Amino acid sequence: MTTQTKPRLDPQTARQVIDPASYAQWTPLLDTFDRLREERPVVWVEAADDVHPPFWLVTRYDDVMRISKDNETFLNNPQTVVFSLTEGIEFAKNLTGGSPHLVASLVTFDAPIHMKYRKLTQEWFMPKNLRGVEDEIRQIASSAVDRLLEGGNEADFVKAVSAPYPLHVVMQILGIPEEDEPRMLMLTQQMFGGQDEDLNQSGVKNMTTEQITQLVAGAVKDFEAYFARLTAERRINPTDDVASTIANAKVDGEPLNDRDMMGYYIILAAAGHDTTSASTAGAMLALAQDPEQWARVRADRSFLPGIVEEAIRWTTPVQHFMRTAAADTEIGGQDVSKGDWLMINYVAANHDPAQFDDPRRFDSSRSPNRHLAFGAGAHQCLGLHLARLEMRILFEALLDRIETIELAGEPARSKSTFVGGLKTLPLRFEAA
Numbered sequence: 001m002t003t004q005t006k007p008r009l010d011p012q013t014a015r016q017v018i019d020p021a022s023y024a025q026w027t028p029l030l031d032t033f034d035r036l037r038e039e040r041p042v043v044w045v046e047a048a049d050d051v052h053p054p055f056w057l058v059t060r061y062d063d064v065m066r067i068s069k070d071n072e073t074f075l076n077n078p079q080t081v082v083f084s085l086t087e088g089i090e091f092a093k094n095l096t097g098g099s100p101h102l103v104a105s106l107v108t109f110d111a112p113i114h115m116k117y118r119k120l121t122q123e124w125f126m127p128k129n130l131r132g133v134e135d136e137i138r139q140i141a142s143s144a145v146d147r148l149l150e151g152g153n154e155a156d157f158v159k160a161v162s163a164p165y166p167l168h169v170v171m172q173i174l175g176i177p178e179e180d181e182p183r184m185l186m187l188t189q190q191m192f193g194g195q196d197e198d199l200n201q202s203g204v205k206n207m208t209t210e211q212i213t214q215l216v217a218g219a220v221k222d223f224e225a226y227f228a229r230l231t232a233e234r235r236i237n238p239t240d241d242v243a244s245t246i247a248n249a250k251v252d253g254e255p256l257n258d259r260d261m262m263g264y265y266i267i268l269a270a271a272g273h274d275t276t277s278a279s280t281a282g283a284m285l286a287l288a289q290d291p292e293q294w295a296r297v298r299a300d301r302s303f304l305p306g307i308v309e310e311a312i313r314w315t316t317p318v319q320h321f322m323r324t325a326a327a328d329t330e331i332g333g334q335d336v337s338k339g340d341w342l343m344i345n346y347v348a349a350n351h352d353p354a355q356f357d358d359p360r361r362f363d364s365s366r367s368p369n370r371h372l373a374f375g376a377g378a379h380q381c382l383g384l385h386l387a388r389l390e391m392r393i394l395f396e397a398l399l400d401r402i403e404t405i406e407l408a409g410e411p412a413r414s415k416s417t418f419v420g421g422l423k424t425l426p427l428r429f430e431a432a
């Protein structure tokens with residue numbers, strides 16, 4: 001049906017949108033999204049190489065919301081849900097016998113199977129159930145702050161607190177022993193930050209496509225080997241953790257097959273911490289840059305929920321997801337053909353001035369703050385209540401015990417198109 005010509009993005013901007021390194025340069029990236037939202041809110045991105053498959057980049061809040069909520073027209077299949085290199089997609093297809101997804105998980109399922117899988121663990125992450133683990137989270141937060149203060153009055157907040165804290169929380173909920181957490185962290189960072197030489201721990205700058213693909217595939221394989229052992233254990237000795245729920249789950253009366261089960265563990269193990277780490281570090285950066293706001297919330301904790309919510313919008317740790325049009329359709333006045341791939345860009349949507357006044361400003365009194373950092377529709381983040389709770393509890397502990405904070409160096413962002421945020425945040429602080 002598409003008779004309209006495709007508005008194409010110029011090669012230089014296309015490069016910026018698909019290059020992981022540009023996500024480490026936040027301000028120019030936001031400038032580009034501002035320009036595109038104005039000029040070409042739905043634009044066809046075709047790289048000058050054959051390394052990257054083409055897609056529609058969607059930058060307006062309303063369009064991203066509409067796509068996210070219309071789970072019949074905009075599917076998570078049959079193409080991959082995360083922007084990937086052509087070679088990576090082919091590699092996954094070869095390895096899995098046809099699926100573009102190396103890992104099969106909630107985000108790679110559509111109706112009707114998606115909800116059947118989601119329901120298996122959904123209850124775990126609801127506020128009612130989380131109240132049962134609140135004390136445990138409070139203890140984890142308190143120990144994280146103890147360790148921070150024991151280390152002196154300067155630290156890289158990411159390494160000291162914002163990375164290990166949510167990792168420990170989600171691993172406790174899953175049922176993973178503490179000694180295995182460093183391995184889980186490394187594998188997650190290799191999977192999500194495959195292109196960043198610090199996060200993937202290769203130290204190799206400008207890795208080739210093949211090197212990145214091998215690294216990510218290696219991380220998935222290692223995750224799978226780990227969880228295969230865990231499943232065997234939890235089937236023999238089920239406990240009250242999420243791992244036991246997954247190991248013993250049934251869908252339509254049948255136990256999960258190995259691939260689906262591994263994917264379930266992996267998404268929970270991986271989605272639950274790097275994301276929360278990024279929003280936590282972002283909140284701390286905003287507060288370090290605004291001592292009055294730190295003092296204000298220390299004096300009056302009713303400001304804390306606003307800070308948490310605004311930090312999640314302001315950082316938008318999950319920077320995009322992809323959808324595939326199930327039928328010829330239209331979005332933002334642009335014809336889109338069946339089978340077209342679309343990037344719903346949460347960073348761009350969460351900085352849309354039509355929805356958020358002065359969007360680059362960290363404004364904890366923003367109300368309403370209906371950001372899209374957790375997505376919307378059938379796939380909306382399963383862990384959103386947990387993420388908010390973890391942040392609130394950690395900040396209560398930090399605010400109780402730290403009088404002042406300030407930057408002690410240059411923060412740095414990760415080079416990643418998918419999950420991104422601060423990878424270092426040097427801070428100086430004074431204990432209360």
Ligand code: HEM
Pocket residue numbers: 068106107108118170267268271272273275276279312316317318321346372373374375376377378379380381382383384386387
């Ligand atoms: C600030 C922290 C977090 C952010 C920004 C975030 C963001 C997101 C986003 C954008 C999606 C996709 C939504 C969509 O397609 O509409 C998602 C899905 C998901 N998230 Fe989170 N997330 C965070 C924390 C967590 C935590 C703590 C968990 C804990 C287990 C978690 C588990 C999941 C799962 C399982 C899905 C897939 C849901 C589905 O497809 O049905 N996330 N998240």
